[in-house]
Amino acid sequence: VFRSTLKSVPHTQNLLNKVKLPFGLVIHPFKDLSSLPVISAGTIVRCKRCRTYINPFVSFLQERKWRCNMCFTVNDTAEEFLHHPVTKTYGEPHTRPECTNSTIEFIAPQEYMLRPPQPAVYLFLMDVSHSAIETGYLQIVCDSLLDHLDHLPGDSRTRIGFLTYNGTVHFYRMSEGLSQPQMIIVSDIDDMFIPTPENLLVNLRESKSLVQDLLHQLPRIHTSDAEGEIDTYSALGAALEVAKKLIGASGGSGDGVPTIHPLHWPRGWLKVSWRTPMQGGWGKPPQAPSTQVRDYYKKLALDCSAQQVAIDFFFFNSHYIDIATLSCASRFSAGDLHYYPSLHVVHNPLEAERLSRDLERYLSRKIGFESVMRIRCTKGLAIHTFHGNFFVRSTDLLSLANINPDAGYAVNLSIEDPLTDMSAVCFQAALLYTTSKGERRIRVHTLCLPVAKTPADVFNNVDCVAVVTLLSKMAVDRSVTASISDAREAMMNAMVDPLKAYKETLPQGMTTAGVYVPKSLSLLPLFIQCLLKHRAFRLGVSTRLDDRVFAMISLKMQPATYAMYDIHPDLYRVDDLHEEGGLTVSGREIPQPNILPLTAESLSQSGVFLLDCGWRLYILVGRLTPQSDDSRDRHLVLSRLVQDRTESSMSTTEFLINLQQKLT
Incomplete structure (x- = not known):
């Protein structure tokens, strides 16, 4: 804690x-x-x-x-x-x-x-532009909401509402006299207004049947061929602005589910660059958004924060969308961010399944x-x-x-x-x-x-885990204000300088050639090497800019426990478990497999291995086992074996030799 x-x-x-x-x-x-x-x-x-x-x-x-x-x-x-x-x-x-x-x-x-406690209020914003609908995400979100309506944190006063948007913004009126929700479309996104003052945010308990009807209807209303023309625009800025007005009076949580930038709304306008640059601070795009645009999202967030509203983003995209700019809305409103690159229910079912599991946690966790x-x-x-x-x-x-x-x-x-x-x-x-x-x-x-x-x-x-967690957050700041190269150099210095200082405290004649590390920092070189190979800071490997930015954001906002699994996952062999040395839980012996080094030498063609990355668990099935399916996703595990040498990075042994040279 x-x-x-x-x-x-x-x-x-x-x-x-x-x-x-x-x-x-x-x-x-x-x-x-x-x-x-x-x-x-x-x-x-x-x-x-x-x-x-x-x-x-x-x-x-x-x-x-x-x-x-x-x-x-x-x-x-x-x-x-x-x-x-x-x-x-x-x-x-x-x-x-x-x-x-x-x-x-x-x-x-x-x-x-300062005022009587306000009810929990949830307003969900869903992108229904053509590229968003094509992914199939809307069905997953609506199904998850239907499954967890009763688990949303709140009491008898809890209120809920929905907005959808493409080139226009759609409101959903859910009043008692209606047999089904009524959709109201506002097309003037340059001057957004709330079309009706009532029944857009409704009491969840009293209007539960109407909410359920709407969630059943939304995927049918918004399909890729529901209308004669294809709407490729996304008025996210307009939707966020009107959501702030709608929810601000009572506070709560605004949940945005965008897939591309607002292309049509002047005050939040961003031009999408379909090229994906790899280097730089955040990785400056060829047409970087102006400070004015970034400041717009920051101001929006601060206005929301003043009204006790947080903006949580779920990003699904296959092209560059500049998460660095959009994330300002969540960062300064104390919101949350989730990222599912190239999510598609058919072509990328792993990400679709991850979204469904994450929503289960997101919709029911304490708040x-x-x-x-x-x-x-x-x-x-x-x-x-x-x-x-x-x-x-x-x-x-x-x-x-x-x-x-x-x-x-x-x-x-x-x-x-x-x-x-x-x-x-x-x-x-x-x-x-x-x-x-x-x-x-x-x-x-x-x-x-x-x-x-x-x-x-x-x-x-020294608490090595706390040191590495703090250094990772400081390195993200250095990447933004300077460059990734500067951040990498700062992390190396943060490892080398204390070890030099420690060596100077040892009695003369005791030290010879070698790396001298206090016991409390024995894992620091390994963790620093892992950070240098992390998606947020790695060089020489093709990395999509939004992937890199989200990796940085995750390091900034994760607690130490989650961050360390992200930096250095735990690898286990799980096909030869033994009760010897296990833990006794409720009268049962739970095997405790040894943690293996993150190297290909730890793997075998006849074994089954579990890689624990915190928010994700991967199981790698050896090709010679009966269960092997020769999955194309094996690289998800192999890419996390950070102790091995690659074309652009050293192995752990080479890294320690390099460290020794820096210390002498």
Whole structure:
């Protein structure tokens, strides 16, 4: 949930500079948790000066006084806090759940609400232009919605609506007096308006039958030959603008399903380039969109964020659509992005199946509305860069119109004042959100770390996974502001510099030729090599620009666990499993196969192998096994064997030899 790149924090910025390691936090604030203490209290105890929530790392001077672990202010203990809510005892505040759990959730009192909690509102925008309909995606989306209408997060007030668009925008009126939904077409996309003030967003429970009728009808209404002429235009910009007006009054989630750019709408106009350049920052296209166009989508997102609306995008495209520009709408509204290149129900059924599975998760996962997250740290530490999808409202406050359990964030830290007099420092992330049931809650995560006085203490306590996760997000920023080549060089330096610094801390005469790596960083060279071969940063391999951009966006917005599977998948052999050494779960022995190196030498023609990439699982069946089907998709596994040599990249052995040369 909450981890630091350094598990022992240097006591000065000079020491941090000396060890050459990145210092930051990676946070998964809304992670699905199997056990989460929930407290309902009339008064939530916080520091009167810095507003830190009371936590296990405060110190009680006596039962009626406690010292804040962030700013060290002494606070009075509220009378109510002296009563234990579970044991019903009195006078032992340090035993309360708030002081014994580093992650806890409060049911917020009235003072934490600017307005009454709003109902969950979902507005789905679906591209019905010719190229979109040809993919067959509309049937998949409508079927998934029909299957999961009852699982959409919300309560009896939940509202839902639908817009479709091609060269025009189509509204669907679902009122009680109608036997079936009524489609209203607005063709003046230069001056969009809402054609009727009512029954475009309807109560899901009260109008469920009409919603189901519409979802059954949409694939039949919009077919590739439903009309005499082929509509190849996509008024996405107009649809987003009117969706903002429609949903903005109550907040919620706007879900866009575009396949190509808005070609017909002046304010969101983008020219599609059918060429696919490979290099550059985002990979600058020959006809890059102007700053004005990109700023348009950013402004749209900020307007949505101010109205507590998030924009989630699902991209299906076989040609270049400039995801870099469109993604601004999701990035600054705290939305989500999904990408299915060349999806087609007939020609690419794998992507179609993946969309169906992803929608199952997307439509039923927990969600928080009207969210803000503030990160606090001990006096002397400072926050200077955030990573993820959000709008920064102030130096330590993120505005998140929506928060979901698959969203991750990171932050870079610096040491402004010496921590010499401290034995430990603390960090706290507080997420204030509204549940889909309309309840205001505060989820608080607190982390406490010791202070290190020597380089050895720092090097022996590095979280390698957190380091690589943070470096990947920083490398994406460098790619955008400079170039991919600069980002690759920065990642190499981020590996070489700490190892040089570590070697200097070893006693003279102990070091000979070789690569000296502290145990905590033993996997860093492997992970850096994986990043250099990742689709986001690789060179010398033909990579479609939108593929590269989405790979970068994924690294920016994924939590550490998901990101690491994306960077370095786990490979297992699964055709010779044994119960020996397995785990016992509910009385059953679950085999635990060994993780294999990501190299072709780990494979055999007679074996079956599982590649775990986090969001995707691949099974490779050897050609000599009875189940072999000689699939044309074998390259999906073989391309992830990052420890092998390719025409444009080194093997792991060659990479380590090259690293040794850089260290001498």
